[in-house]
Amino acid sequence: MSAAVLSVGAWRAEVRRWSPSLWIGIALLAVIVLAGIFAPWLTPYDPLRQDYGAALRPPGPGHWFGTDSLGRDIFTRSLYAIRTDLVIGFWTTYVPMVVGVLLGAYAGLVRGWFDAVLMRVIDTALAFPFLVLIIVILAILGPGTQNIYIAVFLVGWTMYARLARAEMLVEGGKDYILAARTLGYPTSRILLRHALPNIIGSSIVFSMSDFVLNILLVSGLSFLGLGVPAPTPEWGAMVAEGKDFMQQAWWISTLPGLMIVVTGVALALLGDGLTHRLGDRHVTGG
Amino acid sequence: MWIFRFVGLRLLQAIPVLLGITLVAFLAIHLVPGDPVRIMLQGRASDAAVAEINARLGLDQPLLVQYGRFVGRAVTGDLGTSIIQRAPVSKIVTERLIPSSFLLAYATLLSVLLAVPLAVWAAARRDRFADHVIRIAGTVSFAMPSFWIGLILILGFGLTLKWFPIAGFGQGFWGHVRHLFLPALTIALFLAPLLIQSLRAAMLDAMTAEHVEVARAKGLGERRILFKYVLRAALIPVVTILAVNIGWMVSGSVIVESVFSVAGLGMLLVHAVSTRDYPVIQGLTLVFALMVIGVNLLADVACALIDRRTRNA
Amino acid sequence: MSPAADAGALLRVEALEIAFRVRGGDVLATRGVSFEVRQGETLGLVGESGSGKSVLCRALLRLLPSPPAQIRGGRVLFDGVDLLALPEARMREIRGTDIAMVFQNPMTSLSPVWPIGDQVTEGLRIHRGLSKSAARDRGVELLRAIGIPDAARRYDDHPSQWSGGMLQRAVIAMAMACGPRLLLADEPTTALDVTIQEQILALLADLQAKNGMAMVLVSHDIGVVAETCDRIAVMYAGTLVETGPAAEVLGNPRHPYTLGLMRSSPRMDEHATRLQPIPGQPPDLARPAPGCPFVERCTFARDACRHESVRLREVAPGHASACLFPESVV
Numbered sequence: 001m002s003a004a005v006l007s008v009g010a011w012r013a014e015v016r017r018w019s020p021s022l023w024i025g026i027a028l029l030a031v032i033v034l035a036g037i038f039a040p041w042l043t044p045y046d047p048l049r050q051d052y053g054a055a056l057r058p059p060g061p062g063h064w065f066g067t068d069s070l071g072r073d074i075f076t077r078s079l080y081a082i083r084t085d086l087v088i089g090f091w092t093t094y095v096p097m098v099v100g101v102l103l104g105a106y107a108g109l110v111r112g113w114f115d116a117v118l119m120r121v122i123d124t125a126l127a128f129p130f131l132v133l134i135i136v137i138l139a140i141l142g143p144g145t146q147n148i149y150i151a152v153f154l155v156g157w158t159m160y161a162r163l164a165r166a167e168m169l170v171e172g173g174k175d176y177i178l179a180a181r182t183l184g185y186p187t188s189r190i191l192l193r194h195a196l197p198n199i200i201g202s203s204i205v206f207s208m209s210d211f212v213l214n215i216l217l218v219s220g221l222s223f224l225g226l227g228v229p230a231p232t233p234e235w236g237a238m239v240a241e242g243k244d245f246m247q248q249a250w251w252i253s254t255l256p257g258l259m260i261v262v263t264g265v266a267l268a269l270l271g272d273g274l275t276h277r278l279g280d281r282h283v284t285g286g
Numbered sequence: 287m288w289i290f291r292f293v294g295l296r297l298l299q300a301i302p303v304l305l306g307i308t309l310v311a312f313l314a315i316h317l318v319p320g321d322p323v324r325i326m327l328q329g330r331a332s333d334a335a336v337a338e339i340n341a342r343l344g345l346d347q348p349l350l351v352q353y354g355r356f357v358g359r360a361v362t363g364d365l366g367t368s369i370i371q372r373a374p375v376s377k378i379v380t381e382r383l384i385p386s387s388f389l390l391a392y393a394t395l396l397s398v399l400l401a402v403p404l405a406v407w408a409a410a411r412r413d414r415f416a417d418h419v420i421r422i423a424g425t426v427s428f429a430m431p432s433f434w435i436g437l438i439l440i441l442g443f444g445l446t447l448k449w450f451p452i453a454g455f456g457q458g459f460w461g462h463v464r465h466l467f468l469p470a471l472t473i474a475l476f477l478a479p480l481l482i483q484s485l486r487a488a489m490l491d492a493m494t495a496e497h498v499e500v501a502r503a504k505g506l507g508e509r510r511i512l513f514k515y516v517l518r519a520a521l522i523p524v525v526t527i528l529a530v531n532i533g534w535m536v537s538g539s540v541i542v543e544s545v546f547s548v549a550g551l552g553m554l555l556v557h558a559v560s561t562r563d564y565p566v567i568q569g570l571t572l573v574f575a576l577m578v579i580g581v582n583l584l585a586d587v588a589c590a591l592i593d594r595r596t597r598n599a
Numbered sequence: 600m601s602p603a604a605d606a607g608a609l610l611r612v613e614a615l616e617i618a619f620r621v622r623g624g625d626v627l628a629t630r631g632v633s634f635e636v637r638q639g640e641t642l643g644l645v646g647e648s649g650s651g652k653s654v655l656c657r658a659l660l661r662l663l664p665s666p667p668a669q670i671r672g673g674r675v676l677f678d679g680v681d682l683l684a685l686p687e688a689r690m691r692e693i694r695g696t697d698i699a700m701v702f703q704n705p706m707t708s709l710s711p712v713w714p715i716g717d718q719v720t721e722g723l724r725i726h727r728g729l730s731k732s733a734a735r736d737r738g739v740e741l742l743r744a745i746g747i748p749d750a751a752r753r754y755d756d757h758p759s760q761w762s763g764g765m766l767q768r769a770v771i772a773m774a775m776a777c778g779p780r781l782l783l784a785d786e787p788t789t790a791l792d793v794t795i796q797e798q799i800l801a802l803l804a805d806l807q808a809k810n811g812m813a814m815v816l817v818s819h820d821i822g823v824v825a826e827t828c829d830r831i832a833v834m835y836a837g838t839l840v841e842t843g844p845a846a847e848v849l850g851n852p853r854h855p856y857t858l859g860l861m862r863s864s865p866r867m868d869e870h871a872t873r874l875q876p877i878p879g880q881p882p883d884l885a886r887p888a889p890g891c892p893f894v895e896r897c898t899f900a901r902d903a904c905r906h907e908s909v910r911l912r913e914v915a916p917g918h919a920s921a922c923l924f925p926e927s928v929v
Contacts, residue, residue, distance in 0.1 A: 123302070124302075129578060130533055131538075131541070135559055136567060138559070220541050223431075224556050265425055268429055501721075504695040504699075505722060519710065592712060
C-alpha cells in the first residue's frame with residue numbers, strides 16, 4: 001500500500017478503482033469539511049450574535065436557512081456547527097479506535113489472562129445500551145464537551161477491541177504469523193508490522209458507521225441538554241431549540257437536522273465504498 | 287429437556303457480566319466527585335441531615351460492604367430509595383417499564399414488517415433498480431437522527447395531518463398502539479435499514495446455496511423453497527441482528543421517549559440525570575443492562591429453536 | 600454417435616446449445632451437444648472442470664438460473680417428450696420422480712436446519728402425497744437400503760451430525776426416493792475421501808442394477824467413469840469430442856484429449872510409469888476460435904486443425920471422435 005502511494009501511475013490506478021459511492025462520499029465530505037473551515041468567509045453573520053429584530057425569519061435570500069427565535073442566522077450556525085460536530089465525531093471515533101484495535105489485537109495475539117480480563121470488561125460495557133452508559137458517565141462527571149470525550153472514549157474502544165481481537169484470532173492461526181513467531185520476532189513487531197495491516201481493514205470500515213453514530217450520539221446528547229453547552233453552534237442543540245416552534249417555524253429544527261443527515265450519508269457512502277475497495281484486496285504483511 | 291440445560295448454561299456464562307454491570311451500577315453513585323447526597327439536596331440541607339441520609343443509605347460503610355449489600359438487595363428486587371421522589375426505586379422503575387417495553391416491542395414489529403418485504407424484494411431484484419433504491423433509502427434512513435425524524439413525523443402526521451397523537455402513552459391497548467405509532471416508527475426507521483441489509487445478504491446466500499438447488503432438483507415449487515429453505519435459513523441473521531442492536535434500540539428509545547413525552551425508562555433517566563437523582567440512575571443502569579442481557583438470551587433460545595447446530599455452542 | 604434413434608433411448612439430447620450472458624458478451628457453455636442414454640445403462644460424462652459437464656446436467660433438469668443462462672437451441676427428449684418445451688409445472692413433476700440428481704458436495708446438499716429424514720422423504724410427500732408417517736416408514740427403509748445403520752433412530756438427525764460419506768448416502772437416498780428412471784450424478788464422489796469414493800460408486804452401481812434405472816455419471820476423473828460405465832462421452836470446452844462404448848473408448852481412444860485424460864488419471868495409471876498432465880489451459884469460451892478447440896494443447900496438431908471445423912464422426916461402429924485425424928492418435 002505504501003508503494004502505491006508513492007508513484008503517480010499507481011495512484012491513478014487506485015483512483016480508477018473507486019466505486020461511485022466512494023467518489024460521492026469523498027466529494028460530499030470534502031465539501032462539508034471545506035465549508036466548516038471557510039465558514040467565516042461563506043457568511044456575513046456571526047453565529048452567536050443575537051438580533052431580536054430578525055427573529056423567526058423564514059428561509060429566504062437574506063437568511064438561506066432562516067433565523068431562530070433569538071434572531072441568529074441558522075445557515076451560519078449550521079456551518080459553524082460543522083466544526084463542533086465533525087471535530088467531536090472525529091476524535092470520539094479515532095482515539096478509541098487506535099486504543100481499541102491495539103488492545104484487542106494484543107489480546108488476540110497473546111491470549112491468556114490479559115485476554116480473559118479484557119473480554120469480561122468488554123462484555124460488561126457492551127451489555128449496556130451505549131447511550132445509557134454515556135448518560136450515566138455524564139451524570140457522574142457532569143455535562144460538557146470535555147466530559148463527552150471522556151465518556152465516549154471509556155465506552156467506544158470496546159467495540160474496536162472486540163472486532164480487532166476476533167480478526168486477530170483468525171489471522172493469528174495463519175502461517176505468516178506462525179512463521180514470524182518461529183523466527184523469534186518480538187511480539188510488538190509481529191503485532192504492528194505483520195498482523196495489524198491485515199486486521200485494520202474491518203475496523204476502518206466499521207469506523208465510518210461509528211463516525212455517523214458518534215455524530216448522532218453527540219447531537220442526541222446535546223438535544224437532551226447533556227451535551228455541548230448552550231451558545232456553541234451544534235446541530236443537535238439547534239434542533240432542540242426549534243422543537244417548541246415546530247408549527248410556526250419549521251426551519252429551526254429541520255434544516256440543522258438535514259446537515260446531520262447529509263454528513264451521515266457522506267460518511268456512510270465512504271464506508272460503503274471502502275468496504276468494497278478493501279474487500280477485494282488482501283494486504284500482505286509488511 | 288435441552289432448553290432448560292441451554293438456558294441454565296447461558297445464565298451461568300452470564301455471571302461475570304452480571305457482576306460487571308452491578309459493579310458499574312454501584313459505582314454510579316460512588317464515583318461522583320464530592321458528596322452525592324449534598325449534590326442531590328443542592329446544599330439545602332444541614333450537616334446533620336446529610337449525615338442522617340448518608341447513614342440511612344449506608345454510604346458511611348466501607349465500599350466493599352456497601353457493594354455486597356447493594357448486590358444482596360438488588361437480587362431481592364430492592365434498588366434503594368429515590369431521595370427526590372421519596373419512593374422506592376424499584377416501584378418507580380416498574381411503572382415506567384411497561385411503556386418502554388411496549389415501545390421496544392412495537393418498534394421491533396414495525397421494523398420487521400418494513401424490512402422483510404423490502405429485503406425479499408431487494409434480494410429478488412439484486413443489482414437492479416429496486417435494489418439500489420432500497421439500499422440508498424436505507425443509507426439515508428440510517429443517517430437520520432431519531433430526534434429529528436421524530437420532530438418531522440410530529441410536524442407531518444401529528445400537527446399537519448392530525449392522524450396520530452404526538453405525545454403520551456394513551457389509554458388501553460389500542461390507545462397505546464395509536465399513541466406509540468410515531469415513536470415506534472421513528473425507532474424502526476433506524477433499525478429497518480440494518481435488518482434489510484443483513485436479511486438481503488442472508489437471502490442471497492441462502493438462495494444460491496447448493497441445498498436450494500438440490501431442493502429444486504427434487505421438484506419442489508418456488509414458494510415452498512422460499513419459505514421452507516430460504517427464509518428459514520435467513521431468519522437466524524434477523525434474530526441475531528435484532529439482538530445485537532437491542533442496545534441501540536434502547537438508546538434510541540431514550541431519545542424518542544423524550545421527543546414524544548412517553549413516560550418510560552428513557553425519560554426517567556434523562557429526568558433523573560437532570561435532577562441528579564443518583565439512586566434512580568443507579569437502578570436504571572442495572573435495569574437497562576438486564577434488559578439487554580435478557581433480550582440476548584431470548585435471541586439465543588430463538589436461534590437454537592431455528593437451528594439445532596447452535597444448541598451446543 | 601450413431602444418428603439412428605435406438606428404440607431403447609430413454610434420454611436423447613440433440614444439438615443442445617447453452618449460453619451465459621455475462622458483462623462483455625456471451626459465453627457458450629455447450630455447443631451443439633448430442634448424445635443419448637438408453638434404458639438401464641450408465642453413461643460416463645468426463646472432462647476437465649469448466650468443460651460444461653455440470654451445466655449440461657443442470658440444463659437437462661432445467662435448473663440453470665435464467666438470466667444469465669440461456670438455452671439457445673436443441674432438444675432434450677425424455678421418453679420422446681421435449682423437456683425444454685414443457686411448462687414449468689409439468690417439469691417440476693418430472694424432477695425428483697422421473698429424473699433425479701445427486702450433487703457434488705454432500706455437506707451443502709442438505710439444508711442445515713432440517714432433520715435429514717424429512718429432507719429425504721420430502722419428494723415422496725410432495726410428489727406421491729404420502730402422509731407424514733407413511734413417508735417416515737419409507738424413509739427409514741430408504742436409509743437402511745443405502746447402508747445407514749440404526750436408520751430409524753438416525754432419521755431425525757441433522758446434517759451437522761453426519762459425516763460427508765453418510766450425507767452423500769442420504770442425498771442418494773433422497774434422489775432414489777420416488778424411484779427415478781434416470782439418475783444424474785454430478786461428481787458424486789469428488790468431495791469425499793478416496794476410500795469412501797469406492798463405496799459410493801459401488802452403492803450407485805448396486806442401486807442402478809436393482810432398480811434398472813439409467814444413470815449419467817459426471818466426473819473429471821476418467822478412472823472413476825472407467826469402472827462403472829457402459830458408455831463414455833468425453834467433453835471438452837463445451838463440445839463432445841469422443842463418445843462410444845467404455846471398453847472401445849478406453850481401449851482404443853480416438854481423440855488426443857481422451858488419451859490425455861487417461862494418462863493424467865491416477866486410476867488408469869496401473870501400467871504407465873508416471874502421470875502426464877495435459878499441458879496448457881482450455882480455450883476462452885467467450886471467444887471461440889475456428890478449428891479444433893483442443894489444437895493449442897494437442898501434441899498431434901497439424902495445420903488443418905486450426906482452420907477446419909470439427910464434429911463427431913464415427914470411427915468404428917458406435918464409436919465417434921471429433922478429431923480430424925483420429926488414426927494418428929496413439
